[in-house]
Amino acid sequence: xxxxxxxxxxxxxxxxxxxxxxxxxxxxxxxxxxxxxxxxxxxxxxxxxxxxxxxxxxxxxxxxxxxxxxxxxxxxxxxxxxxxxxxxxxxxxxxxxxxxxxxxxxxxxxxxxxxxxxxxxxxxxxxxxxxxxxxxxxxxxxxxxxxxxxxxxxxxxxxxxxxxxxxxxxxxxxxxxxxxxxxxxxxxxxxxxxxxxxxxxxxxxxxxxxxxxxxxxxxxxxxxxxxxxxxxxxxxxxxxxxxxxxxxxxxxxxxxxxxxxxxxxxxxxxxxxxxxx
Amino acid sequence: xxxxxxxxxxxxxxxxxxxxxxxxxxxxxxxxxxxxxxxxxxxxxxxxxxxxxxxxxxxxxxxxxxxxxxxxxxxxxxxxxxxxxxxxxxxxxxxxxxxxxxxxxxxxxxxxxxxxxxxxxxxxxxxxxxxxxxxxxxxxxxxxxxxxxxxxxxxxxxxxxxxxxxxxxxxxxxxxxxxxxxxxxxxxxxxxxxxxxxxxxxxxxxxxxxxxxxxxxxxxxxxxxxxxxxxxxxxxxxxxxxxxxxxxxxxxxxxxxxxxxxxxxxxxxxxxxxxxxxxxxxxxxxxxxxxxxxxxxxxxxxxxxxxxxxxxxxxxxx
Numbered sequence: 001x002x003x004x005x006x007x008x009x010x011x012x013x014x015x016x017x018x019x020x021x022x023x024x025x026x027x028x029x030x031x032x033x034x035x036x037x038x039x040x041x042x043x044x045x046x047x048x049x050x051x052x053x054x055x056x057x058x059x060x061x062x063x064x065x066x067x068x069x070x071x072x073x074x075x076x077x078x079x080x081x082x083x084x085x086x087x088x089x090x091x092x093x094x095x096x097x098x099x100x101x102x103x104x105x106x107x108x109x110x111x112x113x114x115x116x117x118x119x120x121x122x123x124x125x126x127x128x129x130x131x132x133x134x135x136x137x138x139x140x141x142x143x144x145x146x147x148x149x150x151x152x153x154x155x156x157x158x159x160x161x162x163x164x165x166x167x168x169x170x171x172x173x174x175x176x177x178x179x180x181x182x183x184x185x186x187x188x189x190x191x192x193x194x195x196x197x198x199x200x201x202x203x204x205x206x207x208x209x210x211x212x213x214x215x216x217x218x219x220x221x222x223x224x225x226x227x228x229x230x231x232x233x234x235x236x237x238x239x240x241x242x243x244x245x246x247x248x249x250x251x252x253x254x255x256x257x258x259x260x261x262x263x264x265x266x267x268x269x270x271x272x273x274x275x276x277x
Numbered sequence: 278x279x280x281x282x283x284x285x286x287x288x289x290x291x292x293x294x295x296x297x298x299x300x301x302x303x304x305x306x307x308x309x310x311x312x313x314x315x316x317x318x319x320x321x322x323x324x325x326x327x328x329x330x331x332x333x334x335x336x337x338x339x340x341x342x343x344x345x346x347x348x349x350x351x352x353x354x355x356x357x358x359x360x361x362x363x364x365x366x367x368x369x370x371x372x373x374x375x376x377x378x379x380x381x382x383x384x385x386x387x388x389x390x391x392x393x394x395x396x397x398x399x400x401x402x403x404x405x406x407x408x409x410x411x412x413x414x415x416x417x418x419x420x421x422x423x424x425x426x427x428x429x430x431x432x433x434x435x436x437x438x439x440x441x442x443x444x445x446x447x448x449x450x451x452x453x454x455x456x457x458x459x460x461x462x463x464x465x466x467x468x469x470x471x472x473x474x475x476x477x478x479x480x481x482x483x484x485x486x487x488x489x490x491x492x493x494x495x496x497x498x499x500x501x502x503x504x505x506x507x508x509x510x511x512x513x514x515x516x517x518x519x520x521x522x523x524x525x526x527x528x529x530x531x532x533x534x535x536x537x538x539x540x541x542x543x544x545x546x547x548x549x550x551x552x553x554x555x556x557x558x559x560x561x562x563x564x565x566x567x568x569x570x571x572x573x574x575x576x577x578x579x580x581x582x583x584x585x586x587x588x589x590x591x592x593x594x595x
Contacts, residue, residue: 080338
């Protein structure tokens with residue numbers, strides 16, 4: 001599909017497709033760049049957050065593609081358009097999928113540098129892939145220390161929303177949901193059935209220690225690393241539950257992040273802002 | 278790892294007119310390469326306001342897969358500005374949807390799908406805001422042979438609600454005392470509504486209601502699936518609220534082919550266990566009993582009845 005971002009005369013090519021991994025077909029969208037200078041793998045947030053971050057994630061991919069960075073974003077197995085069973089999926093499997101896609105992207109044009117960019121749970125996955133040797137630079141938005149922290153944050157927001165729609169006698173706090181999980185019962189969050197096994201695994205699935213420090217500009221192999229944590233009021237992809245119809249001006253975040261990406265991958269920078277983003 | 282594929286066993290990705298569509302091939306046609314069916318009605322799912330074409334918690338994926346298993350070619354689309362499709366959302370997204378902004382796009386998409394897959398007709402399914410777009414598109418499309426509307430909404434969102442009122446609303450939902458006071462207010466509202474014999478609320482979506490009337494009176498069968506409303510039982514709205522369901526059923530006239538079902542214990546997005554299971558089951562049952570013997574000729578006759586109705590034309594020029 002050809003797509004002209006608003007406010008821009010450029011036409012972007014976007015290809016959706018399925019990439020086969022063991023046990024599933026991952027839905028992926030490749031945002032082609034006219035003359036790519038680099039590639040980026042965007043690793044999105046946890047299943048329950050997907051729809052809230054989607055629009056801003058797509059716009060970020062288009063923003064990068066317009067500036068010569070070819071982008072691949074995808075749905076984790078068992079979520080969105082990807083096949084596979086969410087209920088039996090594990091963080092290790094999602095990690096293996098992210099690694100496989102990073103490998104797939106690198107193989108397309110091995111001479112181009114590869115950025116791994118993850119948000120929330122995606123930051124843990126991207127961090128682990130990077131730590132395992134994939135990619136030439138790493139960008140993390142709102143990384144939790146481990147997957148459990150990400151799940152707890154989702155659960156707290158979910159419980160808050162549920163309170164608004166349930167009668168007082170049926171309301172449950174986040175801690176009540178956690179007790180259910182720990183007691184071996186699955187819970188349903190935004191249409192996804194969380195299993196006890198996933199919850200238990202989340203405690204031990206975290207970002208490698210050496211990538212936890214915000215101050216670190218490079219990893220132990222000299223590859224650039226940037227960690228951005230956003231507060232509750234910051235405009236970011238990592239802030240779910242924004243209304244679709246609320247204006248979300250991300251231009252500041254996009255341009256400052258792009259400036260870092262261009263520097264980290266030693267790219268020629270392209271135009272300050274060609275789009276309204 | 279192999280290349281990206283646009284087709285896997287049961288699904289195919291399509292890019293049509295700037296929109297990404299996932300096609301769930303009906304069982305029995307998956308091993309053959311030609312994709313023309315020509316026998317069974319297609320079902321097109323429109324995305325709701327906050328979700329992509331996958332729906333909340335992938336629920337639309339499951340619905341479309343299940344219907345395809347039962348032999349119905351099923352499609353899910355990201356309308357422009359949503360999901361992976363092109364464009365940014367319109368500045369006033371709700372206003373755009375509520376005035377039928379997507380009608381021509383959906384109608385053209387149906388035309389394309391009917392031609393490509395030789396479908397005898399298409400049932401449009403939409404959730405919440407998607408239901409509004411479904412009604413407008415049904416008025417415009419000569420190939421629409423039915424609608425499945427999930428928790429359709431016939432009022433516009435209230436604009437300029439003072440901030441203190443929004444906070445009061447939130448408080449009434451969160452606290453027991455607030456809830457009790459809100460209950461009393463509901464009773465007062467109901468009393469006023471009865472005493473004054475109030476008609477449609479001032480934020481009713483009159484254009485959508487007009488369009489609904491024309492479509493339903495034009496003979497298009499409709500299945501309405503409702504999640505139980507907060508603080509209400511069955512199909513009745515919350516105390517003090519206007520009964521849109523009663524209104525639209527009356528507006529359809531005596532010959533209207535409208536079925537209504539409540540999906541007990543479901544939530545508004547129908548993404549919980551109950552909604553997930555009930556929607557394809559009820560839809561399949563309804564398709565089997567209502568949308569039968571649809572042929573291209575039948576569609577054309579029905580099309581003559583519903584094509585380019587006045588409110589749809591308004592939408593086209595809006």
